[in-house]
Amino acid sequence: MPLFSLYLHVPFCVSKCGYCAFYSEAQGGASSSIEAWLDALSREASRIDAIWEGRPRLRTLYIGGGTPTVLSLFEWKRLLRILNDGFDFSEIEEVTVEANPCSLTDGHLSLWSDSFVTRVSLGVQSLRDDELSWLGRRHDARAAARALEKTCSRGFDVSADLIFGLPFQTLRTWRDSLRRVLDSGVGHVSVYQLTLEPGTPLGDAEPLLPDGYLFYRFAQWYLPRKKLEQYEIASFSRPGKECRHNLAYWRQEPVLALGPSAWGYFPENGFRYRNAPTLEGYIPLTETQPPVTEAEQIGEQGLSRGIEAAILALRTKWGIDTASFAARFGEELTEKVLRVLRKIPPRLVRFFEGGVCLTPSGMRIGNAIWVELLELADERDVKLSCD
Numbered sequence: 001m002p003l004f005s006l007y008l009h010v011p012f013c014v015s016k017c018g019y020c021a022f023y024s025e026a027q028g029g030a031s032s033s034i035e036a037w038l039d040a041l042s043r044e045a046s047r048i049d050a051i052w053e054g055r056p057r058l059r060t061l062y063i064g065g066g067t068p069t070v071l072s073l074f075e076w077k078r079l080l081r082i083l084n085d086g087f088d089f090s091e092i093e094e095v096t097v098e099a100n101p102c103s104l105t106d107g108h109l110s111l112w113s114d115s116f117v118t119r120v121s122l123g124v125q126s127l128r129d130d131e132l133s134w135l136g137r138r139h140d141a142r143a144a145a146r147a148l149e150k151t152c153s154r155g156f157d158v159s160a161d162l163i164f165g166l167p168f169q170t171l172r173t174w175r176d177s178l179r180r181v182l183d184s185g186v187g188h189v190s191v192y193q194l195t196l197e198p199g200t201p202l203g204d205a206e207p208l209l210p211d212g213y214l215f216y217r218f219a220q221w222y223l224p225r226k227k228l229e230q231y232e233i234a235s236f237s238r239p240g241k242e243c244r245h246n247l248a249y250w251r252q253e254p255v256l257a258l259g260p261s262a263w264g265y266f267p268e269n270g271f272r273y274r275n276a277p278t279l280e281g282y283i284p285l286t287e288t289q290p291p292v293t294e295a296e297q298i299g300e301q302g303l304s305r306g307i308e309a310a311i312l313a314l315r316t317k318w319g320i321d322t323a324s325f326a327a328r329f330g331e332e333l334t335e336k337v338l339r340v341l342r343k344i345p346p347r348l349v350r351f352f353e354g355g356v357c358l359t360p361s362g363m364r365i366g367n368a369i370w371v372e373l374l375e376l377a378d379e380r381d382v383k384l385s386c387d
């Protein structure tokens with residue numbers, strides 16, 4: 001049995017933010033649904049154990065959502081018991097919990113300190129009240145700053161998510177959020193451009209958004225000056241504070257899914273699957289079978305898997321290791337990928353002994369480079385998902 005990463009989806013939020021397209025039920029954490037979800041998680045974990053004939057050994061665990069801090073301490077204790085019963089933590093390297101400043105309590109932090117949680121990812125988004133209110137966040141800048149301070153002071157590895165590209169955001173307000181987040185002592189920052197998703201209040205309102213390029217470029221300049229290295233397109237960290245769980249996705253390591261709308265992946269056969277996307281579908285399915293409702297097999301050692309692996313590797317500072325890529329996908333595909341990359345201007349791509357990666361400028365236009373690589377794919381092969 002391989003060492004797995006496990007993604008667990010908590011499908012509850014106090015309310016929905018105006019831009020959010022992730023699956024979650026905005027119900028303020030009605031405890032009856034949470035109880036039914038915990039029952040279903042327990043059944044799903046037992047099914048996973050039965051499939052693998054034992055408790056899968058975990059390398060990383062990521063508890064995301066939704067809003068995991070919507071759960072009460074009582075519900076958290078039960079969740080931790082389900083995880084302890086269902087999985088083997090003897091080789092665990094990292095356990096991350098996502099937290100929202102509006103619902104994170106001292107009780108959560110104490111409970112996590114006493115358990116296997118090592119890392120907290122805080123959804124800060126901005127440290128400006130006007131920006132937070134426009135996004136429809138439930139917390140203000142003060143609450144976010146307080147959450148950062150108390151989480152860092154407990155000794156967790158702390159990451160903060162920040163959003164750029166808001167209508168009235170300026171480089172000065174962006175720098176202000178970045179600076180204050182760093183001052184709190186976080187070791188990791190993820191920066192995301194606001195995207196308008198259809199079906200969300202902000203997406204449907206179609207506000208005019210500024211070009212995010214300057215904001216992203218500023219983060220690429222500012223964060224390394226403060227000793228946070230960019231190790232992935234959206235991720236910056238102090239040395240040794242990279243998110244190990246996310247590295248599992250970019251390196252195509254095996255990932256198990258737990259909870260509604262969670263995705264899993266098995267690299268040996270390119271099998272990717274998704275659990276039922278809503279609680280309504282997920283809970284009854286767990287009574288009779290694994291709650292998987294979507295699956296795809298990415299071409300065996302084929303073009304699609306190779307191109308997806310190349311794109312995922314190029315998202316990171318390590319890029320493609322040509323020898324191991326060739327061992328996995330063959331010399332022919334390796335040569336095709338390298339040929340595409342050689343045609344790209346050298347200020348965007350850096351060839352080094354044994355590999356190739358994107359430069360910071362290349363990371364700014366990653367999507368255009370993915371398009372070039374995707375053109376190599378065989379149209380008849382399976383759908384690619386490389387976002």
Ligand code: SF4
Binds near residue numbers: 024065066
């Ligand atoms: S708290 Fe997070 S998951 Fe919940 S609605 Fe807001 S952005 Fe989405």
